[in-house]
Amino acid sequence: QSALTQPASVSGSPGQSITISCTGTSSDVGGYNYVSWYQQHPGKAPKLMIYDVSNRPSGVSNRFSGSKSGNTASLTISGLQAEDEADYYCSSYTSSSTLNWVFGGGTKLTVL
Amino acid sequence: EVQLVESGGGLVQPGGSLRLSCAASGFTFSSYWMSWVRQAPGKGLEWVANIKQDGSEKYYVDSVKGRFTISRDNAKNSLYLQMNSLRAEDTAVYYCARIAVAATEIDYWGQGTLVTVSS
Numbered sequence: 417q418s419a420l421t422q423p424a425s426v427s428g429s430p431g432q433s434i435t436i437s438c439t440g441t442s443s444d445v446g447g448y449n450y451v452s453w454y455q456q457h458p459g460k461a462p463k464l465m466i467y468d469v470s471n472r473p474s475g476v477s478n479r480f481s482g483s484k485s486g487n488t489a490s491l492t493i494s495g496l497q498a499e500d501e502a503d504y505y506c507s508s509y510t511s512s513s514t515l516n517w518v519f520g521g522g523t524k525l526t527v528l
Numbered sequence: 529e530v531q532l533v534e535s536g537g538g539l540v541q542p543g544g545s546l547r548l549s550c551a552a553s554g555f556t557f558s559s560y561w562m563s564w565v566r567q568a569p570g571k572g573l574e575w576v577a578n579i580k581q582d583g584s585e586k587y588y589v590d591s592v593k594g595r596f597t598i599s600r601d602n603a604k605n606s607l608y609l610q611m612n613s614l615r616a617e618d619t620a621v622y623y624c625a626r627i628a629v630a631a632t633e634i635d636y637w638g639q640g641t642l643v644t645v646s647s
Contacts, residue, residue, distance in 0.1 A: 419572070452633035454573075461623060461637040462573065468632055505573050509632060515575055515587045522572040 420445065420506055420520035427526040433494040436523045438506030439487060444518055446487035450509035453482060453491045456522075457502045465504075466491060493525070501527040530554040530636045532624045537641030544614050544645070550607040550624030550638060558582075558602040561627035563634060564609045566620035566643075574620075577609065578627070592618075614645045 421439040428434040438445065438453075445451055451469045454462035464473050466482035469489060479494045489508070493500055506520040536548040548564070564576040577598040578587045586598050597610040607624055624638040 450632040454634075456573075461639050462634075463637070464633060464635050467628070467635075468630075473635065507573075507633065513589075515578060515589055517575050517578075519573045519575060 420508060420518055422504075422506060422520040422523045424521075425524045425526065427528055428493075428496045429528045430496050430498065432496050433492060434496060434525065435493075436491045436504055436506075436525070438489040438491070438508075438520045440489075440508055440510075440518075441487055441512075443512045444508040444510035445484065445489050447511065448509045449484070451482065451484060451489040452507045453480075454505045454507065455500075455502045456505065462505065496527055498527050501525055530626065532626065532636060532638035534622065534624045534638045534641040537622065537643045539644045539646065540614055541647050542615060542645055545610070545612045546614065546643060548609040548611065548622055548624075548641060548643070552605045552607065552624075552626070555626070557600075557605040560629070561631055562598075562600060562607045563625045563627055564598060564607075565623045565625050565634070565637075566618075567623070567640075568617075568620040571620075576622070579607070611643070614643075616645050619643060619645045 449469045453466040455465050456462040469484045470482040481492045504523045510518045531553045533551045563578045579598045595613045599608045621640040623640045625634040626636040628635040
């Protein structure tokens with residue numbers, strides 16, 4: 417069960433926009449519209465930010481958006497704020513495993 | 529308010545056993561798939577096991593198959609993870625998590641319980 421591929425780190429200044437990529441295969445990201453994104457602050461539990469590629473749960477800022485093209489999903493954060501500094505993980509449904517879900521390796525977002 | 533509260537973590541020697549529990553409240557527990565997800569120190573998230581609403585289907589990551597058992601008691605609104613033959617690489621924070629109704633993502637997480645496997 418291979419993890420999805422994310423960049424180890426990204427950074428941006430307050431007010432800017434950043435994008436985090438999540439690359440998989442046709443057995444996971446490319447084959448299903450079931451990509452989700454989680455935010456995790458140090459020492460805290462993850463929090464759902466995006467589900468089904470581009471849907472935001474109630475209460476999540478509209479500065480967070482998701483998209484997908486082929487085998488790569490993306491999370492975009494616009495109008496960066498200091499509180500956005502955290503680790504971000506993507507996850508996808510997969511047909512390659514009986515467990516049916518796989519996470520990305522995580523991306524550390526630094527707000528400069 | 530949905531709440532998931534894990535317990536049972538601690539220090540255990542290699543080869544030992546531990547049973548994690550998760551007390552759920554604020555929702556109809558018996559209506560949801562549930563999961564255990566772990567995170568080794570300084571590492572990423574790893575899906576460990578899933579269980580269907582009635583417990584009839586269970587799935588595990590390859591690295592824990594035959595050693596870990598996920599179970600649930602819907603009458604007690606509780607989720608469990610029995611961990612046997614523990615290894616150093618099982619050291620992690622273990623999160624109890626609820627899978628959303630559409631079963632396409634985790635929508636709620638507990639705060640986690642730390643399991644340390646060391647002699």
